[in-house]
Amino acid sequence: MSNLPNLNGITLADLKLGRRSLLQALGVAAVGISFGGLAACSKSGGGTAAGTGEEAKLNFYNWDTYIGETTLADFKAASGIEVNMSLFATNDELFAKLRAGNQGFDVIVPSNDFVERMTQSDLIVPLDHALIPNMKNIDPSFIDVAYDPGRKFSMPYTWLALGIGYRKSKVKARPDSWKVLFDSDEYKGRIALLSEAGDVFRLAGKYLGKSVNALTPEDIKVIEAMLIKQKPNIKAFHEDNGQDLLLSGEVDLVLEYNGDIAQAMTEDPDLDFVLPKEGGQLNSDTLCIPKGAPHPKNAHAFINNLLDAEVGKKISETILYPTPNAAAKALMPDSYKNNPVIFPAADLLAKCEYAAYNPKLQPLYEEAFTRVRAA
Amino acid sequence: MNLFRRKIPLAPLEYTRRTSMRIWVGLVLFFLYAPLVTLVAFSFNDSRRNIVWRGFTTKYYEKALNNESLMTALGNSITIAAIATVVSVVLGALAAVMLWRFRFPFKAAWEGALALPIVVPEICMGVAMLAFFAKLDLPQDLAWPLNLGQITIAHITFCFPFVTMVVRSRLSSFNREEEEAAKDLGATEWQALRDVLLPHMKPGLIAGALLAFTLSLDDFVITFFTSGPNTITFPVKVYSMVRFSVTPEVNAASAMVIALTVILTSLALKLQSRMGALAQGH
Amino acid sequence: MEDWKRGRAMFATVAAAPLTWLTLFFIIPMAVVWLYSFGTNRGLTDIDISGTLVNYQRALEPLYLGIFAKSLVVAGITTVICLVVGFPVALAIVFSTDRWKPWLLLAIMLPFWTNLLIRTYALMAVLRTEGYANQSIGWLHDRFGSIMPLVGLPAPGAYEPMNLLYNNFAVILGLVYVHLPFMVLPLYAALDRLDRSLIEASLDLGAGHIRTLLAIVAPLAAPGIISGIIITFVPALGAYLTPDLLGGPDSQMIANVIERQFKRANDWPFGAALSFLLMYATFIAIAFQAVKAKQAERRG
Numbered sequence: 028m029s030n031l032p033n034l035n036g037i038t039l040a041d042l043k044l045g046r047r048s049l050l051q052a053l054g055v056a057a058v059g060i061s062f063g064g065l066a067a068c069s070k071s072g073g074g075t076a077a078g079t080g081e082e083a084k085l086n087f088y089n090w091d092t093y094i095g096e097t098t099l100a101d102f103k104a105a106s107g108i109e110v111n112m113s114l115f116a117t118n119d120e121l122f123a124k125l126r127a128g129n130q131g132f133d134v135i136v137p138s139n140d141f142v143e144r145m146t147q148s149d150l151i152v153p154l155d156h157a158l159i160p161n162m163k164n165i166d167p168s169f170i171d172v173a174y175d176p177g178r179k180f181s182m183p184y185t186w187l188a189l190g191i192g193y194r195k196s197k198v199k200a201r202p203d204s205w206k207v208l209f210d211s212d213e214y215k216g217r218i219a220l221l222s223e224a225g226d227v228f229r230l231a232g233k234y235l236g237k238s239v240n241a242l243t244p245e246d247i248k249v250i251e252a253m254l255i256k257q258k259p260n261i262k263a264f265h266e267d268n269g270q271d272l273l274l275s276g277e278v279d280l281v282l283e284y285n286g287d288i289a290q291a292m293t294e295d296p297d298l299d300f301v302l303p304k305e306g307g308q309l310n311s312d313t314l315c316i317p318k319g320a321p322h323p324k325n326a327h328a329f330i331n332n333l334l335d336a337e338v339g340k341k342i343s344e345t346i347l348y349p350t351p352n353a354a355a356k357a358l359m360p361d362s363y364k365n366n367p368v369i370f371p372a373a374d375l376l377a378k379c380e381y382a383a384y385n386p387k388l389q390p391l392y393e394e395a396f397t398r399v400r401a402a
Numbered sequence: 403m404n405l406f407r408r409k410i411p412l413a414p415l416e417y418t419r420r421t422s423m424r425i426w427v428g429l430v431l432f433f434l435y436a437p438l439v440t441l442v443a444f445s446f447n448d449s450r451r452n453i454v455w456r457g458f459t460t461k462y463y464e465k466a467l468n469n470e471s472l473m474t475a476l477g478n479s480i481t482i483a484a485i486a487t488v489v490s491v492v493l494g495a496l497a498a499v500m501l502w503r504f505r506f507p508f509k510a511a512w513e514g515a516l517a518l519p520i521v522v523p524e525i526c527m528g529v530a531m532l533a534f535f536a537k538l539d540l541p542q543d544l545a546w547p548l549n550l551g552q553i554t555i556a557h558i559t560f561c562f563p564f565v566t567m568v569v570r571s572r573l574s575s576f577n578r579e580e581e582e583a584a585k586d587l588g589a590t591e592w593q594a595l596r597d598v599l600l601p602h603m604k605p606g607l608i609a610g611a612l613l614a615f616t617l618s619l620d621d622f623v624i625t626f627f628t629s630g631p632n633t634i635t636f637p638v639k640v641y642s643m644v645r646f647s648v649t650p651e652v653n654a655a656s657a658m659v660i661a662l663t664v665i666l667t668s669l670a671l672k673l674q675s676r677m678g679a680l681a682q683g684h
Numbered sequence: 685m686e687d688w689k690r691g692r693a694m695f696a697t698v699a700a701a702p703l704t705w706l707t708l709f710f711i712i713p714m715a716v717v718w719l720y721s722f723g724t725n726r727g728l729t730d731i732d733i734s735g736t737l738v739n740y741q742r743a744l745e746p747l748y749l750g751i752f753a754k755s756l757v758v759a760g761i762t763t764v765i766c767l768v769v770g771f772p773v774a775l776a777i778v779f780s781t782d783r784w785k786p787w788l789l790l791a792i793m794l795p796f797w798t799n800l801l802i803r804t805y806a807l808m809a810v811l812r813t814e815g816y817a818n819q820s821i822g823w824l825h826d827r828f829g830s831i832m833p834l835v836g837l838p839a840p841g842a843y844e845p846m847n848l849l850y851n852n853f854a855v856i857l858g859l860v861y862v863h864l865p866f867m868v869l870p871l872y873a874a875l876d877r878l879d880r881s882l883i884e885a886s887l888d889l890g891a892g893h894i895r896t897l898l899a900i901v902a903p904l905a906a907p908g909i910i911s912g913i914i915i916t917f918v919p920a921l922g923a924y925l926t927p928d929l930l931g932g933p934d935s936q937m938i939a940n941v942i943e944r945q946f947k948r949a950n951d952w953p954f955g956a957a958l959s960f961l962l963m964y965a966t967f968i969a970i971a972f973q974a975v976k977a978k979q980a981e982r983r984g
Contacts, residue, residue: 086631091643112471113631114642119947120626123529126729128536130630144950148728222928224948261933263850276814277849294449386728393949394747400936401751426772427788433861434795437806440816441798444809497702504695506688510978512703514971519710521918521966523939525946526717526959534713559709562702567915571907572873591694605876609869612789613915616796616865640799656798663797664790671786 079108079324086321087112087329088121088132090312093185095341102332108325125150129319133326139174139311140225142181143384151315153179158327161334164354169311174381181313182330183351185286188309188371188379189226190302192269192288197279205234205303208282210253215260217279219272222264224396225389226308227254229382230282233305240383244391251395255402264400273298284310286348289368293347302371306378311351438660445653462650463658472639472655479636482550483618486557490614491607493558494565498606499599501566502573519560520567528627531556535628552628553635557618564617565610572606685981721956731953739957748941748958755937758852758927759920762859766867766916767909769860774871774908775901778878789872796865804929807861811848811930818845854930855937859920866916874908875901918966938962 083106087099091114099110113132115121118141124130125145137145145151156162159182169183191202197217202208208218209231220227229239231250242250262278269281270291288300314333316326332338339355349369350356356364363369445463449456466472500506501513519527535552544551576599584594622637629638640652688695721739723731742748777788795803810816822843829840848854882904886896902909924939938958945955 088631111631113634114639116642117947119950122950123947124532124627127529127532132631144728150729224944258933263931264933266928275812277812390949390951393944393951397751397936397941397944398747400934401747401754402934423772423776427776430769430773430864431791434792434864436816437803437810437861438795438798440809441802441806493702493705496698500695500698500702503685504688504691504699505685505978506695506699510971510974513974514967515706515711516702517914517918517966517970518714518963519706520915521922521963522714523922523942523959523962524924525939525943526956527714529946529952530713530717533716534709555709559705562705564915566702567911568870568873571870571911574907575874575878575904591691606873608789609873612793613866613869616793619797620800622801637799637801640801652799652802656802660794660798663794667786667790675783 079322079328081322081324083108083325084322085110085325085329086131086133088115088135090114090116090136093136093312093346095338095345098333098338098342101338101341102329105332106325106328108328110329122150125317129317131321132317133320133322134329135315135317136184136312137181137315139172139181139309139313139381140384142313142315143174145315145317146175146180147384150318151180152318152320152323154182154316154330155327158324159331159334161331161336164334164336164339164352166351166353166356169351172311172381173383174311175313181315182334184312184314184333185346185348186309186311186351187284187286187348188302188376189221189230189282189284189307190288190300190371192273192281192283192291192298192300194273194276194279195297195299201299201301202280203301203304205230205305207280209234209257211257212260214280216262218261219263219265219269219278219281220261221269221282222266224392225382227282228392228395229308233307234303236305239308239380240385242388244388247388247391247395251399254399258399258402270298285368285371286346289347289366292368300368302375302379304375304378306375306380309376309379309381311381441653442657442660445650445657447650449650462654466651466654466658469651469655471634472636472651475634475636475639476655476659478547478550478633479619481547482554482557482635483615485547485550485554486561486618487611487615489554489558490561490565490618491611494562494610494614495569495603495607497562497566498569498573498603502570502576516563516566519563522560524621524623527556527560528624531624532627549630549633552630553625553633556624556628557621560621560624561614561617564613565607568610568613569603569606572603572609576602717952717956718960720953721960723953723956725951725953728950739953740961742954743957743961748938751936751941752938752961755921755939758856758859758937759917759923761856762863762920763867763913763917765856765860766864767913770864770867770912771871771905774868774875777868777872778875792865792868796862800862800925803862804858804926807858808849808929811854811857813845813847813849815848817848821846849930850932850935852932852935854932855927855935858926858930859923862923862926863916863920866919867912870912870915871905871908874905874911878904921962 085108087110089112094112099112103109115124118138121135121137122141122144125132125135126148135151137151142151156178162178162182165178165183169186170178172178172183175181191205191208193202198214202214207213208220228247228250229242231253232242232246233239235246235249237246263272265272265281267283267287269278269283270287272278273281273283273288274291274295283300285300285302288298292298292300314330316323316330320326333342334352336352336354336358339350339352340358343350343352343355343359343363347363347369350359446458446460447455448459448461497516501509501516506512531552540552580602581594581598584598585591589597620637622641625635626638626641629635636655643649643652688699719733720731722735722737723733724736724738726732773792777785777792780788798806808815812818822845825840825843832838832840848857882900883896886900887893891899921937922939923937924943927935927937927940942955942958945951945958949955
């Protein structure tokens with residue numbers, strides 16, 4: 028029984044189309060086949076994992092295409108723990124869902140500002156560093172971060188930077204200032220901005236020379252006026268699919284994450300990414316354990332596994348995002364390590380900041396953004 | 403069958419055969435299908451994205467078929483939609499008969515309340531359902547398909563008022579005298595209901611069932627909030643997969659759903675017409 | 685219509701299940717969110733039901749009323765287009781032979797069994813600046829352009845691709861694309877197997893097809909048209925995905941704003957207040973109509 032494929036989760040190990048999943052796929056079972064026998068089998072995973080003493084299962088809540096091809100299968104082979112991965116699409120959804128209660132997730136992957144939110148609202152539990160020896164692989168600059176000093180609640184999984192993705196043949200010069208997006212009609216009708224109120228306002232603040240975490244309600248008013256003035260030049264606010272807009276030639280400049288543009292660049296060499304000279308905003312996706320996780324020990328073992336050098340290398344090979352795992356990065360080829368899109372120059376990175384979650388300003392950003400869009 | 407057809411002078415009423423009508427329907431179908439043709443075409447595209455054509459391949463079909471979680475999600479969706487449709491049609495038809503036939507206390511209020519699931523913003527109902535089921539604290543690890551219960555309940559809740567709306571509008575053309583006539587001929591209230599009212603409601607029931615099935619199959623927001631780690635549906639899976647744009651794999655899965663629907667429906671219709679022919683023969 | 689007391693058994697049979705279901709799985713869960721609309725945020729996840737009306741006050745500010753009005757207009761236009769486009773289609777289904785009817789119904793419904801998001805992305809591929817719509821029109825343009833000098837007309841300039849995406853036109857087109865069956869199905873349900881003798885009589889008496897349609901078919905279809913309008917208009921009003929993906933910088937609808945309150949802004953009380961304003965309006969409209977109908981029945 029314990030060898031049966033897990034019905035409802037991703038089991039990359041099990042690449043065959045099982046009889047049961049086929050039945051389910053056809054929906055035949057719904058229309059009158061007796062499924063008593065089938066149902067009895069569907070509770071998989073009876074055994075216990077070596078070492079953790081828990082049922083050999085784990086529910087992993089991740090972003091799509093955010094894991095190595097064989098990572099979960101390798102982990103199962105090593106530990107016996109079956110990882111059932113479900114996917115979410117935005118931090119907001121993750122937060123809204125966990126806010127009312129954990130439905131059984133063991134490991135989640137929120138971004139840095141949501142680590143803050145979840146810590147403040149008591150939705151994630153402290154990590155036991157003794158169970159995560161691979162923490163030593165993490166680049167020291169990622170240990171004492173403002174959103175989680177000493178990494179009490181989260182382990183960094185990837186990091187990314189917001190900048191400008193653009194089509195080289197369609198711009199006069201490298202668009203290395205936020206001015207082209209926020210305060211110029213040079214590329215009228217060929218600009219797409221991210222549809223995230225906080226990010227847009229903070230980066231516009233960066234253009235005006237402010238820290239992303241030191242905006243005041245007055246600044247927000249100034250930025251709002253600037254964006255309303257800029258709006259006729261903006262073609263669309265995109266839902267984090269800016270790389271698609273670039274690839275399809277719909278726009279020539281987008282506000283996007285470097286990892287997304289790096290992936291798109293493998294398909295279209297005419298694309299490029301620049302971190303503007305004013306500096307930008309950093310984000311980091313992290314591994315956390317939500318409160319009420321049914322398998323906390325397995326969760327620690329899994330997080331530790333993901334931070335392993337070899338495992339981390341395989342993940343980076345697939346997802347092409349910057350990794351905070353120094354040991355894994357050392358194993359990667361030069362085409363990744365020295366890629367200026369994935370790892371922008373240190374002097375530029377030094378001007379970038381992590382955005383802190385600010386419960387006072389967030390509603391102001393939202394309302395101002397609603398006004399900009401309604402104007 | 404043929405005898406019957408000859409009796410009605412069809413000619414002036416054959417709107418479907420008029421050229422202008424055919425052109426109109428053709429244009430509407432073109433509008434509906436042009437994007438789907440693109441979708442199917444791009445499921446054969448040898449690129450991770452749906453944007454530039456990079457050559458023919460069937461590898462995404464293989465990938466989709468082998469993606470067990472995608473297939474399971476698809477199975478879950480169809481199962482939920484099938485159950486939700488049946489229950490919604492029953493509930494919706496009952497509510498329609500109730501509103502159409504009876505005067506009862508607070509009828510206007512109930513009528514208004516029955517329209518609310520149509521208007522409630524999905525996210526609002528999603529949050530309500532999330533909080534509601536969290537309070538109930540039902541066991542999470544039930545066997546399939548019982549674990550889909552929460553999602554199915556939520557789906558029925560927002561589907562059946564649509565059925566009520568459609569069936570009720572159908573009922574307004576019902577001639578009560580037919581029912582009275584049946585009763586005068588000795589039929590009981592229930593027999594009259596079954597033999598006279600129900601056949602009249604049939605087009606409404608079909609339309610309502612199609613609506614409910616469509617709504618349930620496509621719902622993302624409410625499902626997202628009611629699904630747990632083991633109950634992923636196709637829309638929930640797809641929405642999380644498109645953070646990096648729709649991949650040909652998702653297109654391939656959709657194309658297979660289309661093909662499957664056509665095949666199953668043709669079989670059902672063939673079967674039905676054969677049974678019909680048999681019944682006529684006797 | 686009969687009083688429920690005169691047919692208690694029948695009334696109990698038809699009323700028990702739907703009313704219980706509605707109460708248990710809709711009214712009770714929604715009651716919690718309704719209370720939120722009178723609440724105040726305390727910290728990140730706690731909502732204090734303080735009985736405040738601040739959320740409603742904010743929801744009635746001109747900013748939100750403006751967005752609300754715009755959504756009404758967009759949903760209204762969508763509904764009218766759906767009715768105009770869908771009515772002939774419904775007629776075609778109603779008057780088709782029994783053999784063809786299920787196939788026509790299937791042909792209309794099939795596109796809607798493809799996931800909404802996938803369908804919307806497919807529509808985007810058609811409408812893009814370099815998409816098929818523009819490519820086809822551009823091709824036609826060039827063909828006709830080369831003919832025009834032959835007949836003595838000046839050759840047109842090069843084809844300028846139209847902006848079909850990221851504007852309010854795209855939003856309405858997308859909404860029509862998504863909501864068409866919501867109009868066709870109720871119309872079909874109302875008209876199917878109706879009394880054809882009336883139509884024949886009208887035609888026999890010399891009325892044209894259009895006049896027959898307006899004088900005979902439309903009144904017969906009235907209940908279907910009304911329910912079609914309701915179930916097209918109301919969901920279109922609540923659309924959020926279509927304006928998000930197809931709309932331009934100013935194409936936000938009320939559902940987008942509501943969605944942001946529940947998600948990014950994390951302001952559930954305000955989101956609840958906005959949602960319930962929509963629901964109050966619908967509830968009052970439907971209940972008012974029911975009361976009117978009752979009065980009409982009493983008089984008649």
